[in-house]
Amino acid sequence: MQFIEFAKEDLVHGKIRRPCKNCKVEKWFPVNVVEAHTLFKGFYKSYKKRIFHGKEDMIHRVVGSDGGNTSEGSLNNESGFDDEWIEEPVTYESDAEYDDSTKEEEAKYKKLLEASEEKLYEGCTNFSKLSFLLHLFHLKCMNHWSIESFNMLLKLILDAFPQILDFPSSFYYSKKMIKDLGLGYEKIDACPNNCMLYLGEFLEKDKCHVCGTSRWAKTKGKGGITSDPGTDTHKKGVPAKVMRYFPLIPRLKRIYMSPETAEYMRWHDTERLGEDDKKILRHPSDALAWKAFDERHRDFAFDPRSVRLGFASDGFNPYRLMNTTYSTWPVMLIPYNLPPWLCMKPSSFIFSTLIPGKASLGNDIDVYLQPLVHELKLLWTGVEAFDAFEGKKFNLHAALLWTINDFPGYAMLPGLSTKGYSACPICIDSTPSDRFGNKICYCSYRKWLPSDHPYRIQGDKFCEKYGTNEWGKAPSRPSGTDILSEQEKVEYVYGKSKAPQKKRQRGDNDNNDVQHESAFGTKRSIFFDLVYWEHNILRHNLDVMHMEKNVSENILGTLLSMDKSRDSRDDRKALENGE
Structure with missing residues (x-):
């Protein structure tokens, strides 16, 4: 992030060179693309002297208004860079080359469109070449076919149906044909104790910088990794824990590359209710939370193509009865721009992250949400995309409106308590709770009724510990700013290896010798890294x-x-x- 801020001083038509291991400072891309790509791929190690990034006036001095004839003193004395760093004048590519990435995406889309319209064979109406191949891949995944069996099936199909022309003959060529669909994912190694992800500056590390646990799994009779002293060469083994992350930005761009779906993404703006139906809630765009967000962020709401997303996650056991303790956490995103009959269809969901088990993550789920939050921050500032409905480029923005989860998930994501004496995430310390025997019961619930409700004076019909009538008022709902100000006081350390900390008990105060733990939770939620999150009036929904x-x-x-x-x-x- 520090490098990106440094490199922004040298923007050329909004783009900079990409210093990742693959591009090696040879290609130009928008800042947000460079940031995301470098995060996953890592820096180009040989690029240690930032001669292609820095202050724009330094570049102009090197190129010069007279074609690069700049004095030696101006380089050394004014810019602070040495002569040996500049071997030749720095030149820019033409403006047409700046759009290579966008043109490449458009070419891939057109290629896929042609494949989806090309019939499998003459007279076939049920399948195109692309759809038939996707069906085969689906069957391979669902039935756990080996690559060899997949190749044998393709050979059989081509031998039996010679009228099928230009169809891939092997698994390798099949993957090349469908790779442009953008269905790939990033494998990101993680600490087995959920302390950290091996991203960015930690991409090449071999052990966790928090707990010291090795990155590599130990096999029978072998260690996880061996290193040659005095060199940078490593013999790496199998990662101990790997998460799968499905990049969000390419998937949102792909939505707008189809004219039909690009038009549907405007539905929430073009199909507004009439004056007589304003009180009807038929879509999230009719809700107060959506309208309040639009009112606060008018620049974002000005373009109806700006994407509103919902976040849903829950743990499940992929092994069913074979291992009852295993818990895997998938993360799904819901694009609410679509009309109600489309946005909640499984085909419209965006698979974002697959977090491996074995145990439930608890507060450490934030470690695995870092790549998603990083992309959401990029999407808030905007990324370049192509709108096939209008046939022109635009700046694509996206924001996360809320999460959807069950009550235990409510405790994990915002870091709030959902059990014990302070089990209500709204009431917090004001939760009306008492212990009866071995159970904690939640009483005084009649205070949420209207002040003139008859149940308030019918205490004999309700079993409560104190009094018969209820005249109390419901506690006020804490705002996102209130929660953030309290959670920032909590010094939570991610991972299972940390030393046990004393829990905050009822009656404890801030003068205790133990580490301060906020009444609003046990950690600072990672979603507060999004600049708009604290101002959302509805941040979490219960399933x-x-x-x-x-x-x-x-x-x-x-x-x-x-x-x-x-x-x-x-x-x-x-x-x-x-x-």
């Missing part, structure tokens, strides 16, 4: 499906004394006696 299933099961289990009852006999007696 109603989990509420319906779990709450209904618990109520029925308690009333009918079933196995899923949450009460024991002693707990009920303690509740009745008010103990």
Whole structure:
């Protein structure tokens, strides 16, 4: 990030040279593309003297208005750079070459469009060459075919149907044909203790800088890595933990490269409700949270193509009954620009991140969200994209509006408490809770009713510990700014290897000798790195499906004394006696 800020002083038509291992400072790209690409690929090691990045006036002195005849003293005395760094005058490519990346994307899209319209064989109406190949790849993945079996199947198809022309004959050529779909992902090594990701400056490291754990898995009779003393050569093994990240920016660009979907992405702006239907909520764009966001960020809302995203994640066990403790966390993004009959279809979801198990991540989930948050920050400033509906380029912006999760996920993402005495993320320390027997019960819930509601004075019908009537007021909802100011006081260390810390108990104050832990949670949520996040009035949503299933099961289990009852006999007696 420091390098990018330094390099921004040398923008040429909004672009700089990309100093990654692949490009080696030879190609020009927009700043956000350089930032993302260098993050994943790492710096070009030989590029240690930043002669192609820096102050723009230094470049002009090297090129010079007279074709590069600049005095030696002006380089040494004014710019601060030595002669030996400049072997020849720095020249720029033509303006046409600056658009190579965009033109390349457009060419790939046209190539895919032609393949999707090319029939598998003359007279075939059910498949194109591209769709048939994608079906084969889907079957390969679902049935765990080997590459050799896939090659044998292709050979059989070509032998049986010679009318299928120019069809790939092997797995290798098949992958080359569909790679332009942009369905690839980045493998990012992670610390087994969830301390860090091997990205950016840590890309070439061999052990975690937090806990010291090796990056490589140990195999039987072998270590994870061997190094030659005094050299930079390493014999690397298998990474101990790997996450899969599916870059967001290329996928959003791909949405706008189709005229049909590009038009649908404007639906929320072109299909507004009439004056008589303003109170009807048929789409997130009709909600107060969306309207408040547009009101605060008018530059963002001015372009209807700006993408609003929702974030959804939950743990699941991919092994079913084979291993009941394993927990894998996929992260999905929902593009809310689409109309309601499209935005919630599985085909419209954007698969963002696949976080491996074994155990649930807890607060350490933020470690694995770093690449996504990084791209969201780039999308907030804008990236260059092509709008196929209008047939011209535009600056694509995107913002994350809220998350969708169950109640345990609510604790992980914002770092708020969802159990114990302060189980309500809204009430925090004001959560009306008491212990009855071995259970913590949440009482005084009638204070959320209207002040004139009859239930407030019918205390004999409600089992509560204190009093009969309820005259209290509901606690005020903390704003994002309030939560951020408190969470910034928490010094949370990611990973499982950290020393155990004393939990904040009811009655503790800031004068204790233990590390301060905010009443608003146990960590600073990574989403607060987004400049707009603290001002969103609705940051987290609860998944109603989990509420319906779990709450209904618990109520029925308690009333009918079933196995899923949450009460024991002693707990009920303690509740009745008010103990």
